Amino acid sequence: MPTEDPSPVILETRDLSVTYGANRALGGVTLSVPSRRVTAFIGPSGCGKSSLLRCFNRMNDLIADARISGSCRLEGREILGPGVDVTELRRRVGMVFQRSNPFPKSVFENVAFGLRVAGLGGGSELEGRVERALRRAALWDEVRDRLHSAAGGLSGGQQQRLCIARAVAIEPSVLLMDEPASALDPVSTGRIEDLIRELRRDYTIVIVTHNMQQAARISDFTAFFYMGEMIEMDRTGRIFAQPKDRRTEDYVTGRYG
């Protein structure tokens, strides 16, 4: 694991397994995610990378027959037990989904939603935070004149950046991204990648991607998953240049996947 990196560990799993009914999606994963870095999870479809991502904000709770064992700690505190306040956890661990899912509300109300459910009623503080989040998501200049029109009227790339703005508005410590650009055109994808590089200064980002070039471009660390197991994790440069495991090499050189 990343030994020579000076940044502290923010997320840590130990022997983490996920099963859906009779299917084991993830088996015995132990890894550490460094703070304020971009960590990419790569691997072929069905390798368990999304299942792992969904442990970090307990989205697996929504799946009735999901069973999770092992340990997962956020800033040293266990997050998998039944006593954990899941709502509070999700405020600290934000998520951006593969398909942009803006609420059928205005641009403003989309960004304000997380703040409102957390109890921030309105007024200039709310407006300030919404503007800040939109600026951070590099969307402010495009939507400042249409804050109160429907979010559904934005382009696909803008909608995804709106979802990122929505997630950063509540100032989480970790931002999970589940293939955030896989449904977008190359130009929009480029803007999302620029944004991720920008957000890296303030947030820990964990991104699941199918696109190896993307992982190579934006991430500091990369973990390769195969058949529900984590094969290896290292600095991104090393994973792509000199992987330790044969399967990783085969995958990153495009021999399968």
Place this chain on the structure above:
Amino acid sequence: MKAKDRSALFTGLTGAAVWAILATLALILGISLAGGAPGFSWRLLAGRPGRDMFDIASTGLYPMIFGTVSRVFLMTLFVVPAGVITAVYLSEYAPKRSWATRFLRSAIENLAGVPSIVFGLFGLGFFVGFLGAGMDGLLGGGSRFGRPALFWASMTLAVMTLPVVIVATEEALRSIPAGIREGALALGATRIQVILRIVLPQAVPGILTGAILAVGRAAGEVAPILFTGAAFSTDGVSDGVFDRFMDLAYHIFVLSTQSPNLDRTRPLLGATVLVLLLLTVTLNLLAVFVRARMSSSTRTSH
């Protein structure tokens, strides 16, 4: 038969069915208009029953119109919250594949198939006889609640139209993409916040559709109110929800079966039928208008 001929025949048959329905509708409207127009007047709409309630010259329909509008309005007030809450439970909380949920769903479907006269008897037995009389027993002071009344008639209609509202609301809830709910939960919203702030506002047009169907079904019904609140005659407009009331649909039944001289009553009967038709059409149009306003506002301003 060739495929082309079959297709032509099918097109012809479906077209004929549409025309048959339209013709029937036109016939009903035509007959009502022809029978009702001669006796129709503003005095009839605004007046109250006088010396002879079977004679068009000395009677008015205001109490009946007021009674029908009141019972439909009260029913909507009862059925919409109850139906929406039930639909929210079924679609958001109830375990999907459990035995109890399936039983609940089939019970709701069966409720929709119960004849309306059975609802009338149920209303008399349960609302009037059990709830009303029970309230009288608790409060003392004679039978104030334990008798047929506008309130109980509206409750009975609400039970009858409950499945319509539940099904329409559930349909609307189901059409909301799962990704939107996930997105809200991932932002730290609680389940109840997701329902109140995201899901229900989106379902408003569907809920209103349910309400429209319920109003349409209830406005012309007589059987459920026959024993639970409709009066042959009252002294003018009833003055409270725990009083009996006169009803337009029931009044048509009274006019056509209880008149001492049907020939003399016929113009009044025709006019009353016309008024009931106009009233149900107005109630439906009102609901359609509200729905159109609501759905366009959820699209643009939210």
